[in-house]
Amino acid sequence: MNKKEVSQKYRIPIEVLDEYESGGLCNVVKYVMGEWQYDDQDLERLSTIMALHDVGFNNEEVKEYMHLLLETSDSKEEIIALLNNKRKKKLQQIHLQEKQLERIDYLKFKMKELKEK
Known part of the structure; x- marks a missing residue:
């Protein structure tokens, strides 16, 4: 799914997706043929990021959480x-x-x- 499709389907403003992409919070998202492409795993990560923001995590805390979640096995x-x-x-x-x-x-x-x- 591209950014516009994700935005429409999940009602996530494009600006929010831009912020996640530029902040490196969804760095696993693929850049294909000139636009970002999201797969199910990316959407799961995005959902986690949004949940963290909803409970008050700032961008640095989200990055730390996601780093621990994705890059550290233990x-x-x-x-x-x-x-x-x-x-x-x-x-x-x-x-x-x-x-x-x-x-x-x-x-x-x-x-x-x-x-x-």
């Missing part, structure tokens, strides 16, 4: 460590947001008290 522990670190950071963000919500609720409570006086 990298499961390193990949799990990367995922655990990302999960830990996300939990820290959630806890911070929960504290912020508690502060907002406290301020609302105080405003209601003042309004009732």
Whole structure:
């Protein structure tokens, strides 16, 4: 499948595919007769890359993950460590947001008290 076909079939903007290609994130993709050609394995990798971006991985983290996944035979522990670190950071963000919500609720409570006086 060429870039346009992938974009239409999977609803991935061409700009996103361009970014992946130029960033070397899909370096296995073949360049044939003047255009990029994606096979099923490339699409699987692209799906993984998009999932990593969706959960907050930046381009450098994606490159590291994909390198470990594709080029290192015994990298499961390193990949799990990367995922655990990302999960830990996300939990820290959630806890911070929960504290912020508690502060907002406290301020609302105080405003209601003042309004009732």
